[in-house]
Amino acid sequence: MQASVHAAVRELEAERGRAALTVPLVAARAGVTPSTIYRRWGDLQELLSDVAVERLRPDTEPADRGGLRADLTAWAEQFLDEMSSTAGRAYIRDALLGDPDGGNAGQCSAYAAAQVDLVLARAHERGEDGAPAREAIMDHVVAPIMYRILFRPEGLSATYARELVEQTLAGLPG
């Protein structure tokens, strides 16, 4: 049921655009009753939040560039690129808006933390010393990128992502 409703949202959004989505329209496409959707999701915004979180799930592991600095830089550049895209911004917004209990926002953050953990585990396997703690990377690489996407969209670039990684590797306590 959830899969067919999520698919209906994606199809209808692609066909008619986000503004045209309504619960009855989604229900008809998914072959369920509107009341089924209201019971499960409460309202359209909560349904869109769940769909957005699905779309924000990373579909690939961070690339292995042979070292922590290179891996973290490549991941941060890709993260900034994806999250600051028009689609990424819309999904982040949807994920936050229809999320009364904060569970979907927490899931977005957990996706990023899991990617960072993979990069750090690889560095550990290589025997690289002095890697920052995951939380330092969340605070000083992930957080500034997400903050600027939401609050100050100008000036987001691959250079900015690289600078955050350099600052975190160079300056911050691990």
Added chain:
Amino acid sequence: MQASVHAAVRELEAERGRAALTVPLVAARAGVTPSTIYRRWGDLQELLSDVAVERLRPDTEPADRGGLRADLTAWAEQFLDEMSSTAGRAYIRDALLGDPDGGNAGQCSAYAAAQVDLVLARAHERGEDGAPAREAIMDHVVAPIMYRILFRPEGLSATYARELVEQTLAGLPG
């Protein structure tokens, strides 16, 4: 007109709670027609976003504690305390949600940047060297606090705010 509509929102929210707010209700209290509100704000969410930004405007200058570290620590603790309160979270959420063009989110960030600028100007007047750039404080103190409020609400404390300030003063290029 704007002032009376904003006041009507604040009064009705205090009296009946946020969920009870509707454009016709606000219009009646403000003594305007609903169409006036729709023309000016588009919908209730955009009106609530404007009201939230008003409420997020700092009403005092950062306290002068006699030095950059003390001033920045006191300001960061207060910022975290205010933004992570139940009311603060609700205003941040409202400010972001009804904000199609990002202007209100930008205003929230501009309020924080202006407070940071006051702290840095004071340090400059005292002849303190080695103050970080304002953008370093936005990226490594303000952004982590706002990111955790929105995406990972647990673990927000005055200690966390102090640690971010210490890391930024100690570690990061200005």
